[in-house]
Amino acid sequence: MSSTKASQSVFTHLECAHCGKTHAKELPNTVCTDEACKAILYARYDFSANVPTKQDLKHRPPSLWRYREFLPVVDDKNIVTLGEGFTPVLPVTNLTAHTDGKRVLIKDESGNPTGSFKARGLCMAISKAKELGLSAFVIPTAGNAGGALSAYAAKAGLEAHVFMPKLTPRAFKAEAALFGAEVIEVDGNISDCGKLANKLAAENGWFDVSTLKEPYRLEGKKTMGYEIAEQLDWNVPDVILYPTGGGTGIIGIWKAFGELQQLGWIGSKRPRMVAVQSKSCDGIYTAFHRKEIRSTYKDEGFTIANGLRVPKPYADGVILQVLRESNGNSVSVGDADILSALRELADGEGLFVAPEGAALWHAYKELNRSGWIKDGETVLLLNTGSGYKYIDNILDAAPRPDSADG
Numbered sequence: 001m002s003s004t005k006a007s008q009s010v011f012t013h014l015e016c017a018h019c020g021k022t023h024a025k026e027l028p029n030t031v032c033t034d035e036a037c038k039a040i041l042y043a044r045y046d047f048s049a050n051v052p053t054k055q056d057l058k059h060r061p062p063s064l065w066r067y068r069e070f071l072p073v074v075d076d077k078n079i080v081t082l083g084e085g086f087t088p089v090l091p092v093t094n095l096t097a098h099t100d101g102k103r104v105l106i107k108d109e110s111g112n113p114t115g116s117f118k119a120r121g122l123c124m125a126i127s128k129a130k131e132l133g134l135s136a137f138v139i140p141t142a143g144n145a146g147g148a149l150s151a152y153a154a155k156a157g158l159e160a161h162v163f164m165p166k167l168t169p170r171a172f173k174a175e176a177a178l179f180g181a182e183v184i185e186v187d188g189n190i191s192d193c194g195k196l197a198n199k200l201a202a203e204n205g206w207f208d209v210s211t212l213k214e215p216y217r218l219e220g221k222k223t224m225g226y227e228i229a230e231q232l233d234w235n236v237p238d239v240i241l242y243p244t245g246g247g248t249g250i251i252g253i254w255k256a257f258g259e260l261q262q263l264g265w266i267g268s269k270r271p272r273m274v275a276v277q278s279k280s281c282d283g284i285y286t287a288f289h290r291k292e293i294r295s296t297y298k299d300e301g302f303t304i305a306n307g308l309r310v311p312k313p314y315a316d317g318v319i320l321q322v323l324r325e326s327n328g329n330s331v332s333v334g335d336a337d338i339l340s341a342l343r344e345l346a347d348g349e350g351l352f353v354a355p356e357g358a359a360l361w362h363a364y365k366e367l368n369r370s371g372w373i374k375d376g377e378t379v380l381l382l383n384t385g386s387g388y389k390y391i392d393n394i395l396d397a398a399p400r401p402d403s404a405d406g
């Protein structure tokens, strides 16, 4: 070991993303407490403190906890872990008709606990909540977040209540129940789940860990940005494609790059960030191309990419800001194209990706064809989850009555 002292978090406070108001880290927090603001909160760190060097990291275990200092959990004894993070970055080697002159990489998050990148966020939220003395949690979920919350709550010996749309594939309902959570099926979308979850949370004193309405899931998700930089030897890709639902990943990765620059571990170069959405729920896509700073509610029903059925992300303004600041883009993909992209990646690259990840492959091909992606560029696609949990959606892919692109 090259580092001599125990690694300690340099977490200092929470700061509102919009008005900058400081929130104490010793209390459970949700969003900005200024009634007129209510924006999301960012965890802030003291990067001038005794922090490790890039070289120190080499000796650390391959999990997201290798970035220990830049995570919000103060006392190691509160860490609830199931082995999350440090997922592989795999080059596309066979589907070369589409990658000629480009370097296309897939960061494969499917090997995380419960089969998706949601493990990163919920691992951090539950660990920090344990540190703050919270014991019962509620989540509205399109599927993967509910499974991840349930698993980490089970490991921590805490209570989970999961609100899921009825149209969620069976694997998601089954896993949450197996992990001992209460599963409540809602006849509606994730916004409907959110309203009900919110009401019951208030009535029962449960803590709501909805996307970006508590600040620590973001800290778990930002580790994807740390890993991407480290795994590319501290060079960031030219383009990152991200399947955007609530947007924690895209905001988290962007936050990570800012922190890495403060640490002096990367320079000022940033990837162009691309938010990929499902045609059923593409409010970010529409707002981006209309140059609007907020999105409007949109839901046209079932999509095989459940995780993308978010009609109006809470942090839509921040997602759009990241797209603008990065000179990024947004692409909307229908279910039929998602399904053929999923089949192409499975057959061509041996990867059974989640439909959300498959949407990126289609979006990549479109951006490549249009010339938006240039020769010599490195493009990274985040496959956010495992396809296995969506087997119902994939086998039963005939159009549903409420499907947007029929």
Ligand SMILES: *Cc1c(COP(=O)(O)O)cnc(C)c1O
Pocket: 116, 118, 142, 143, 144, 145, 211, 243, 244, 245, 246, 247, 248, 249, 250, 307, 308, 354, 356, 357, 384, 385, 386
């Ligand atoms: C939740 C989810 C998404 C969307 O993630 P956000 O951070 O909410 O944008 C994408 N893919 C999968 C597999 C998911 O479970």
Ligand SMILES: [Zn+2]
Pocket: 016, 017, 018, 019, 020, 021, 032, 033, 034, 037, 038, 039
């Ligand atoms: Zn504020």
